[in-house]
Amino acid sequence: MIADQEAVLATVRSVEQAAMEWAAAERSEHFLWEAPRLTAVEAALRLHPEIGGQPKGDRGVSPVHLDPAAQAFLAANRARIRTRRRARVAGIAGIMSVILVLTLVAVRQQLATDEAHLVAQSRKLANTASQLRDSDVWLARQLSVIAYNTSATAEARASVLDSSAGHLVTRLHSSVGVRGPHTLAVRPDGRLLASSNQYGNVVLTDATNPQRPTVRGGLQAGQYAVLTMAFSSDGTTLAVGGVDWTVRLFDISDPTHPRLKEPLLRGSPAAVQSVAFAPDGRVLAAAHADGTILLWDTARHGRLGDPLIAPSRLRPHPAVRAAAFTPDGRTLVAGSQDGAIWLWNVADPHRPRLMGPAPAGPRGTVFSLTISPDGRTLAAGDDDGKVWTWRLHEGGIRGRLDDPLIGLASYVNSVAFSQDGKALAAGGSDGTVLVWALPNREPVATLPHPGQITAVRFTTGGAAVATASYDGTARLWAMPSPVLAGPAQGVFSVEYSPDGKTLAAGSRDGNVWRWDVSAQAPPCPAPSDQHAERAPS
Structure with missing residues (x-):
C-alpha cells in the first residue's frame, strides 16, 4: 500500500516537473508527451478521462491532486493526441476522396467509348433533375449541368434552361451535413450569417454575395442542439440558446476569432426556445420551454426582475416558443404553445408589466413571430400553416390585419420581415418557404426544400433569403429572381435580339415566346398582338 502511494507521488512529481518545463518553454508542443507515455501516467495516477482527467482513488490508494499547471499540461497532451487523430482521419478521408475522383475519371473515360451509353445517362440525369426541381x-x-456535360442532348439543354429559370440558390459549404435541429441568424447589416446544428457547432459566414458565401469563423456553444440565435443591434454580440437550458453570449466583433463572454446565462431548468435582444442591446429576453421568459442584463450577466409568465389555464405552463422586442424596445411580444400571444411593457425591465393578449389569433401553437422594422406590424406563424398579422401601436395591438396568409401545408416554424419591411417570408414543416410582397400581400416566391424548414431570414436589403432545413443544410436564395411565365412545356432554346431588349424562347409546346427585358423591372411579354408565336411545323 505504501509502495503504491509512493509510486503515485513520484509520478505526480514527474508530471509537475514536466509541466514546469512546458510552461518555461512557452507551452511548446515539443515538450508534450506521446500517447503511450500519457496513457501510462494516467493509469499510474488513476485518472478518469471520461470526467476531464480528475483523479480517482483505487484499492485503498488515496486520490492524488494535481496542481493547475499539471492539469493544464495533461489537458494539452490530450488535446494534441485528439488533434493528431483527427488529422489521421482527415488524411484517410483525403485519400478516399482522391481515390473516388480517380475512380470517377476512370469511369468517365470508359463511358466515353460508348456514345449511346452517354446519351442514355444524360437523359436519365436530366429526368432526375426534373423530378427533384420541386424539392x-x-x-x-447541379444534375442538369452534369447531364449537359455528359452529353448535350435536347433533354439536357431543356433541363439546364428550366433550372436557370428558377431561383438562384447556394448551399453553404459550412453546413455540417447532419439531419436534425438547425437554425440560423443574420446580423442586422445582413452581411454575416450564423448557422448551427444539433451538436452545438455554429459557423459564421459572410453572405455579402449570396452566390459566393465565405466562411469567416466558427464557435462551439456547448455539446447539444442549438435551438435559437440572435445578433445584437450593433452586430458585435451573438446570443445562442439550446436544449442545455443555457444562453451563451459571444463577442463576434472579429468573426474570425469569436470569444465567449462569461458567466453563462442560466436561470430556468428548461430548453431555451427563443432569444431576442432589445434594440439598445442592453437587455436580452430568453423564452423557455417551461413557460417562463427571463430578462437579462447583457453587461452584468444578471437577471432583471422576476420571470415573465403569461396567464394560462394549462398546467404545467405551455412552452414559450417565440419572443421579440418592438423597435422602440418598450414592448416584448411572446407566443406560446397554447396559441396565445402576450405583450409586456418592458420600458423598465426591472418592473415589466403585462399588457394583455393579441385578439383573434391562432388556436394552436404559435411557433414563430416577428415584428416589422417600422414596428407597426406583428406577424406570427401557427401549427395550421397560417401566418397571422396584427397592427401594433404604443399601447399594444390595435387589431388584426385582414385574413391570415395561407399557402403552407404544415407548421409555420419561422417568419421574417425583410429589412425594408416590403417582404414577409415564412417557412413550414412541409419543406416550403413562401415570400409575400407587402403591403399587397401577393406571393412572389416559392422556395422548395427537401426537408422541413427550421429557420428563415433576409440578408442585405432583401437581396437574398437565408433558410435552414431539417436536412442539416443552410441555403441562400437570391432575390428577386424573376421567372418568365408562358411556356407550358420544356424550353429548348433562347436568344436575345441584337439590341438586347427582347428575349425569345422556343418551347416544346410549339410556340416561340418573347419578353421585353429592357427595363430594370421584372420582364414582361414583348409588345405585340400576341407574345407567343406558333412555330412552323
Missing part, C-alpha cells in the same frame, strides 16, 4: 433546387441545378 431540391440546388441539387436539380
Whole structure:
C-alpha cells in the first residue's frame, strides 16, 4: 500500500516537473508527451478521462491532486493526441476522396467509348433533375449541368434552361451535413450569417454575395442542439440558446476569432426556445420551454426582475416558443404553445408589466413571430400553416390585419420581415418557404426544400433569403429572381435580339415566346398582338 502511494507521488512529481518545463518553454508542443507515455501516467495516477482527467482513488490508494499547471499540461497532451487523430482521419478521408475522383475519371473515360451509353445517362440525369426541381433546387441545378456535360442532348439543354429559370440558390459549404435541429441568424447589416446544428457547432459566414458565401469563423456553444440565435443591434454580440437550458453570449466583433463572454446565462431548468435582444442591446429576453421568459442584463450577466409568465389555464405552463422586442424596445411580444400571444411593457425591465393578449389569433401553437422594422406590424406563424398579422401601436395591438396568409401545408416554424419591411417570408414543416410582397400581400416566391424548414431570414436589403432545413443544410436564395411565365412545356432554346431588349424562347409546346427585358423591372411579354408565336411545323 505504501509502495503504491509512493509510486503515485513520484509520478505526480514527474508530471509537475514536466509541466514546469512546458510552461518555461512557452507551452511548446515539443515538450508534450506521446500517447503511450500519457496513457501510462494516467493509469499510474488513476485518472478518469471520461470526467476531464480528475483523479480517482483505487484499492485503498488515496486520490492524488494535481496542481493547475499539471492539469493544464495533461489537458494539452490530450488535446494534441485528439488533434493528431483527427488529422489521421482527415488524411484517410483525403485519400478516399482522391481515390473516388480517380475512380470517377476512370469511369468517365470508359463511358466515353460508348456514345449511346452517354446519351442514355444524360437523359436519365436530366429526368432526375426534373423530378427533384420541386424539392431540391440546388441539387436539380447541379444534375442538369452534369447531364449537359455528359452529353448535350435536347433533354439536357431543356433541363439546364428550366433550372436557370428558377431561383438562384447556394448551399453553404459550412453546413455540417447532419439531419436534425438547425437554425440560423443574420446580423442586422445582413452581411454575416450564423448557422448551427444539433451538436452545438455554429459557423459564421459572410453572405455579402449570396452566390459566393465565405466562411469567416466558427464557435462551439456547448455539446447539444442549438435551438435559437440572435445578433445584437450593433452586430458585435451573438446570443445562442439550446436544449442545455443555457444562453451563451459571444463577442463576434472579429468573426474570425469569436470569444465567449462569461458567466453563462442560466436561470430556468428548461430548453431555451427563443432569444431576442432589445434594440439598445442592453437587455436580452430568453423564452423557455417551461413557460417562463427571463430578462437579462447583457453587461452584468444578471437577471432583471422576476420571470415573465403569461396567464394560462394549462398546467404545467405551455412552452414559450417565440419572443421579440418592438423597435422602440418598450414592448416584448411572446407566443406560446397554447396559441396565445402576450405583450409586456418592458420600458423598465426591472418592473415589466403585462399588457394583455393579441385578439383573434391562432388556436394552436404559435411557433414563430416577428415584428416589422417600422414596428407597426406583428406577424406570427401557427401549427395550421397560417401566418397571422396584427397592427401594433404604443399601447399594444390595435387589431388584426385582414385574413391570415395561407399557402403552407404544415407548421409555420419561422417568419421574417425583410429589412425594408416590403417582404414577409415564412417557412413550414412541409419543406416550403413562401415570400409575400407587402403591403399587397401577393406571393412572389416559392422556395422548395427537401426537408422541413427550421429557420428563415433576409440578408442585405432583401437581396437574398437565408433558410435552414431539417436536412442539416443552410441555403441562400437570391432575390428577386424573376421567372418568365408562358411556356407550358420544356424550353429548348433562347436568344436575345441584337439590341438586347427582347428575349425569345422556343418551347416544346410549339410556340416561340418573347419578353421585353429592357427595363430594370421584372420582364414582361414583348409588345405585340400576341407574345407567343406558333412555330412552323
